[in-house]
Amino acid sequence: MRNIGIIARKEVKTYFTSPIAYVVIFVFLVLVGFFFYSIISWFNSKSIEIAQNPYYYQQININQMVYAPLFNNMSIILLFMLPLLTMRLFAEEKKAGTEELLFTSPVHVLQVILGKYAAALVVLAAMLGLTGLLSVFTFLWGNPELVQILSGYLGLFLMGASFIAAGVFFSSLTKNQIVAAISTLGTLLLFWILNWATYFIPGIWKDVLNYLSASQHFETMASGILDTTDVVYYLSFSFFALFLTHSVIQSRRWR
């Protein structure tokens, strides 16, 4: 545990002493801010329109009409940005030869992986945490449901964590950061759109693809419903990716 902490602290420090973390967080916030602004504007005009009709007035729901689409947009931005955050984690160690230092120290491969994973999670948490500022406005001038928002954030975090795990895995395969980023992005995108294939694939495969699709699991979470199936999906996705990373690093040294 102590070793994981040492590695994680070092990686977080690297993220924040180099421009990587700042650029990723800044760009993320700008994009999220833009989406938030446009969704809120749309919501406002829609609200005024609907307010004329007392029957529909009951149906105005800021959680469903602002947060759900916002979370969906955030998930896509994460899909594109997290691979850039994770690409260096192992690829750079290999390129600079520092993996030889790491693995000749009394630190286990698993501890190194978990330390690096944890560091990327810290940056993810910072990205998501800072978007919390937007909710200051919705709470000041509206009455959203806090629990639903929090479960949406939990969903984003779990999903982001699984993206990071995939990024860690691809970073362990190569010493080229670009290769790591592009393979991660491609794989995540494929998992994201996997359920599109269900339109033309029949039978059991339809259910399988639906289950494997990352976006399918996020939909319910974005609307603030926490389902254990989705939580289990993201956790097992992360676990499997980290497990593969471990196997890759071990096997390369045994070859």
Next chain:
Amino acid sequence: MIEVERLAKKYGELKAVNDLSFKVEKGKIWGLLGPNAAGKTTTMRILTGFLPATEGKASVAGFDVFERPDEVKKITGYLPEVVPLYSEMTVSEFLTFVAAIKQVPSSRRKEALGRALEVSGLASVKNRLIENISRGYKQRVGIAQALIHDPQILILDEPTIGLDPAQIKEIRDLIKSLKGEHTIMLSTHILAEVTQTCDGVVIINEGRLMASGSLEELTTSFGGKEGVVLKLKKGHEEAVFAFQEIPGVDRVSRQDSELTIEWVRGKDLREAVSGLAVERGWGLLEMRPVAINIEDLYLRIVSGGAEQ
């Protein structure tokens, strides 16, 4: 301190190390000498637990490298061929991080850092980013990171490669000053490095052991001779013949004003030689022992091995 027994490492079909056995005593500096691609780096990677061996045994300070890797890693300092540095960190930050992953308790890290900076002469650059310091300093940071946890054993892969002559001398002096407390094994393909810094040598070629032992042992067993080099003021021609007359002298050769007189190891003819020179009044300007000719020795050993 370091024991290697019938070690072998295959990369696919390629045998990088083949049936290698040697021992290094405590407190000595041993060189691992061989031409490029002889298996030096592979051997060192196995000893430090970075790579597993295909066959054979290796132990460091009594701990088997494969069965107790953590124990070995705690007491071993390793400088890989490519110095592992995080260029975005400062020298102090980097060394503190290495101390932490080498399991130096946090209360003692500051002390360890101070000592490593001092020993390796890095105090003046400790707060600079590693990417901004010179090549020579980077090499020193590499040695400092190997030393930071005060290891009993140091494994240095080509510690002086790519440095200028002044830096090479500094690093060699640094390594020599570490002898005694630490058992050191360094790899090199530069012969002079071995004669200048090492107590003994393991010579490998194409992954096989060619010879190992202290320098004296090797020169004896591979037919090395003893002798002196004389510098005379006059009478060179005459002297060549006169020295040949001394019983026991094997060979006399002349190069300008310097005469090399060799005899079979064990006989000490220095007195007879200098006596004769003075007696004849040739003007003895200088007399020094013949340096062990490691180049000859090395070539003989490496090519001899290939013929086997």
